[in-house]
Amino acid sequence: MPVLALAQEEQAKTLETVTVTGSRIKRAELEGRVPVQTLTREDIERTGLTSIGEIVQELTGSGSALNTKFNSSGNFGFSPNGDGVGAGSAQVDLRNLGPKRVLVLVDGLRWVNESSASGVSAAVDVNTIPLALVDRIEVLEDGASSIYGSDAIAGVVNIITRRNVEGGQVTVHYGQYGEGDGQLGGADLSWGFNTDRSNLFLSLSYTKQKEVSSDDRAISAIPLQGGSSRVPGGRFAFTDPDGNEYDLTTNAGLSNPVYTPGLPDCESGVARTDDFHCFDFGTDAFNFARFNMLVTPSERLGVFGQYRFQFTENTSFYAKALFNRRESTNRAAPEPIDLGPGAGTAYTANVVIPANHPFNPFGFELVGGEGGNIGTIRRRPLEGGPRIFEQQVDTQYFAAGLEGSFGGQRRFFWDVNAAYSKNEAEQTNRGSYNSRNIATALGDPAVCAATPGCTPLDIFGFGTITPAMLAYISPLFRDRSQQELTQATANLSGVLFEGWAGDVEFATGYEYRKYQGSYNPDPQTVAGEYNGVPSLPTSGSYDVNEVFVEFNVPLFAQDGGSQKLDLSLAGRYSDYSTFGGEFTPKYGLRWQVAEELLLRATYAEGFRAPSIGELYGSQSRFDALLVDPCLVPPTAPLGSLAPIACPGVPVGARQNDPQIPVLTGGNPALDPERARSFSVGMVFSPAFAVDAPWSEKLDFEVTFYRHDLQGAIQAIDAQTQLDLCANTQASQYCDGITRLASGEIDTFSNFLVNLGSIKTDGWDVDLFWTLPETSWGQFKLAWQNTFVTRYEARGAGGQLQPQGPGIVVNDSAIPEWTSTAVLGWESSDWSASWTVRHLSEMEETCLAADPATYCSDPAGGSNTLDATTYHDAQVGYAFDVLKGLQLTAGVNNLFDEDPPVCTSCSLNGYEASTYDIPGGRFFYLRADLKF
Incomplete structure (x- = not known):
């Protein structure tokens, strides 16, 4: 797992001028003004993973998000966010606020949102960014709308590409699960050269992931909520x-x-x-579960290149280009x-x-x-075979820019950039019906x-x-979607003047963006002939003009900078063609109390503009696992009564299927989400632990965070709406729910609205310890922890949503405590690491058809997901004989820890965005050769 680099950043270093994620001001110091977590190339390779999404999802501050363990086509239908299902994608969530509230950048510029041929998403698929081009990943877990604009409510993931590479490198990797399936293999080829005035970097990468079938693991081979009434x-x-x-x-x-x-x-x-x-x-x-997948197969091919040329000492040019293809597959039971x-x-x-x-x-x-x-x-016609959903997603990215500096003793830095990116997706559906x-x-x-x-x-x-x-x-069905992002930026930063406590620094700039997106289902679907999940075309576009300014004002300095107090101010004005203007400020304090102790605090206001899919997304459907309180449960004995007697529902009417179709879609009347974020923290690096017999360096960091989101764009939780309708019969909950004469739900409309609020807060507590080097080598320990103390979502009418710390609902888990500890060792040509990942216990509503077997408290209607701890081990050796060759072997989930059973999760009996797959001991080998 990655090692937080904040403590190292606290020591001022004389470097080339750089921009750190979380600020637009170029500096010669990496100062840790905001909580930025840096995943180095070494940290990335230590995970044994091959997807940026999977790597970032293992951070302790990450929340639930789609990945290749979600078999997300078929009965998943369309997400209640109106953006499609994201089949085959990997997304990033921070602070449990959702992937659409995380801004993904590549070298400081926005990345295009995903296309998976099923909608117009508000999130980025980081599987469209090859891991081979990554030098490091910087993760800002703080509100940053004033710095970067919309979408940065929960934080920013900035992927820094490789440059200044000399020579070539070939990396070959292979791995598989201990059960003999889920083979993962691939190769990366990179090459670069540098001259006095230019550098070039090229990379080619290929990764192939084979499937793991749900039928090959006991926990996923049967539907815990009971089978389907659609029988062969x-x-x-x-x-x-x-x-x-x-x-x-x-x-x-x-x-x-x-x-x-x-x-x-x-x-x-x-x-x-x-x-x-x-x-x-x-x-x-009918047992539909055995047709699903625990790991979905995919192939990714990526080509990337960037070239930089220095015209003069103060002016340079760069150009970048990327092409990436992802081919992935989802599978579902034969279509009923x-x-x-x-x-x-x-x-x-x-x-x-x-x-x-x-x-x-x-x-x-x-x-x-x-x-x-x-x-x-x-x-259920088994004769037609399972439904197969095959996606082909092509990503194109082009960027160019000029950058330079001018001035004398007080230098100013400028850059102008332009970028165009496009995602195109086609999904072919086999096994469905007209x-x-x-x-x-x-x-x-x-x-x-x-x-x-x-x-x-x-x-x-x-x-x-x-x-x-x-x-x-049973004809073929072909759906297509596309998203485009065109952007241009101009930035200027430098020192305004020398103040009484140091240089007053600034950054300012202009940004233009245009978003275009469309979703075009198969003509048979548009004509209303598709037997599966209905949907209609979606298309739309909008643009935004923005200006921003940022200042860093030293208020106090003493003892050569070992004691220093700085004030940071930032503001951005955004003018959207869809809803008008929005201003977002940010304020921060950084107090270097002493060389050993740093205190910092930030307050930021943020917003997120509704996306194309959220505004214009057509009516679609997803099948939700719901308990209808107006009907007798499907497994209840004959003669049972429903938990609640509802008007118009016959006495004794039975719920024949736990999957209820829910209609969702966009809403052109949506307003932006608005947020307030606050963080306060400290970094303590005690002098007594520097160059001591027992410690070379020790750093301790604590950060408190709070996010208050108002007008969140989402639909009210479907189960909550159904329960409130049954209990109150109020029109605000019951409008859109209609029933057949049998009492079963006919239609369930659950469209996007500006929900009431989401409030969450918690703590990050991290420890980093470097031990002295001895004849046995050198050890380093990194221990990171996130504690979620509050997560509260309320509907527009004040109704409390079911999510919360220590609760699993709707395939989304929020552990109260997530912890990762990494012990690394290096000695001469050898290296090794041991990683421990811990998730605290959680609770869920028991929805198992056999609660006595699968639920810890069947009488109380709940189930406890026990605390889970995973162990990962890795060892590597660099050869002297063939210099440049390193072999690495590792195993993730060394002790084959199975995930706890989740009876409320839609597929496979466990929560796929939080836990490793059952039977999940994963072995891998990697060979790196530099030349």
Whole structure:
């Protein structure tokens, strides 16, 4: 894991003038004015990981975010943020405020937001940035809108690219899980040269990650919340011409079932003797979990180059270019076919299966829609195979700029930059169905015969759907999305004048950005024919003009700078074409009390402009795991009553499926989010621990942070809205929730709004200790901790959302304590490290179908996720014989610690953004050769 570099920054060094993340003022000192965490190349290689997202997600201050452990297509549908599913991407979250509130920069310039062919996202996919080009990663965990503008509410991740490289380097790596799967391999090739006036750096990288199937681990091979009522033999609920109600499924193993008229219906309790039996959720439910993935496969190919040329002593030029391709895959269980009320499209909801249809076993017409006799028909056609979602994402980036300096003793530094970046994505969906063709193939045989390609469809029984039937109802679906970012900046910084306590420094500048984004689903989807998750096209654009100014004013200095008090001031005005102007200030104090002790504090106001997807995103759907309090739970005994009696819901009505479709989408009336951030901290480097027999250097750091976000853009938590509607029947919660005559939810509208507030605070406590070098080598210890003391989200009406410290909800965990300790050792040609990662215990609502087995407190309806500790080990050796060759071997999760069971998580039985996968001991080898 990375080592915080703040303490080292406290010692003033004579360096080339640089810009540190968190300030625009160029200085010859790295002073630690704000809490910046630096991940060096060495820190990155120590993790054994190959994705920037995975590396940053292991920081103690990181929150839950998408990564390749999320099999995020299929039933995930579209996120409630209106931005698609981010399939195959890796995002970054800081302070649990969400990836869209983290600004991602590359060499100080913004990176384009992701495209995953399913929406217009407000977050960056850092898998579009190859790890091979990274020199270091600087992470600012503080509000920085006044410095960088929108999106920097929770902090900034600034990826610094490699330059001034001399010669070539080849890196080859390979790893796999102890179970023999999830193979990860790749190679990086880089080369650079330097002259007196120029330097060039080129890199080529390739990484291939193979899948880990959910069926290969016990925790993920079964759905903990219970299986699906969409079963391979079909579930058929209908009323016959005599008014008898049936809820049938096909007996196992039979095809072309025979329905015998006059046999008992399912309300009588008498067993049937034909090829059908009464459906029972406990015994007939389908195991969809085994088709999912614990690790999704992907391939990434990246090419990067940058060239710098110095025209004069004071003026230089640079140009950069990048191309990156990511190919990834998600997989879900075979797509179900639903017919009758509540089905996904008008074609399937209003289907008519005539009595003369060659495969209708009932002998009378089945009619969907209002007044029809179909209650529900649900069939899981295994014949079509699982749904496969394949993404191809291409990223292009071009940047150029001039930079230089002028002046005499007081020098001024200037730069002008322009950059263009684009993400294009295409997703191909195999194994889904066209609902219009389904309705035609189940309809009038004469109409089907007159329709090119149509083959009558048999959904009644096991193995009844032939290849010819599939060819008609299962075409390919192709979705596309694109995002573009055009930006230009001009900056000036330097010393205004010499004040009574030192130089008064400043920075100022102008920035222009234009965002463009679009999402274009398959024409069949636009026409309302897609049997899966419906969506419509989205497109939009906006631009922004900004000016900023920043000052550093020394207030007091003594003893040659060993005692010093500085005031920093910053402000930015942003003019958006979508909503107008916004001003954000920031104030900071840095007090060098003594050489040993530094105190600092910051207060910042920030904002985040609504993104294209949030403003213009069309209506989409995601399937949420919800408990409907108005219905009897699906596994409850017959005769049970619902927890709450709701108007219009029949007594004893049962929730037949834990997955409820929830509609979401953008809102053009959204306002910006506004935030206030505060931090205060200290860095203590005691003199008694410098060059002592037991210590070469010891640094101790404590930081308190607080973020207060108002008008947060998100939808109210769906379960919270459903519970409040059931308990209060208030229109503000119940509007948009409609029910079928059976009592089950038909539509659930849950669109984006400016939610009430999110408030969070906590502490970072870090220790860094370098021991004296001996004949045994040298040891270094870095121990980092984050304690979340508050996380409180409230809706616009004041309703408390379920998230909080020590709670898991909606596939998102907020541990109260996250800790990482790294013990490093170097001796001559050898190096080694031992990393310990700890997550405190958490609680969740118990949603397991078998709570006695999977929940710690089934009577209380809760489950405890035990504290989890992972151990990682690595050893390396640099060869003298072949200089420049280093071999490194390591294992992550050395003791094969399984994640705690999460019954409320959507897939795979654990929380994928926080824990390693089950059966997760990962071995790897890496060879580095420099030439």
